[in-house]
Amino acid sequence: MKAIWNNEVIAESNETIVVEGNHYFPPDSVKADLLVMSDKTSVCPRKGNARYHSLEVEGKQNSNAAWYYPNPNEAAKEIAGYIAFWNGVQIID
8 A cells, every 4th residue: 555645655555454444554664754743633532542744745735644543542552653644645555
């Protein structure tokens, strides 16, 4: 699987975990230099507290386009630290 935004491959892995229709990429498969930490957080009753990153590629920014669960609830422990994308990021096989 690949995560692509602004013609750049943000993440690539054959080891994604699919939860609720979203592909969660292993942290080491994501280009960390394209992530910018965000102040945004959200809460999922099943997964727990999420943190967000914005993407910055070729001078363009996609706010809060990546999220992860640093300390997920027990029901979602398999995605701890894995990163998912949305907001215009294409996920392709």
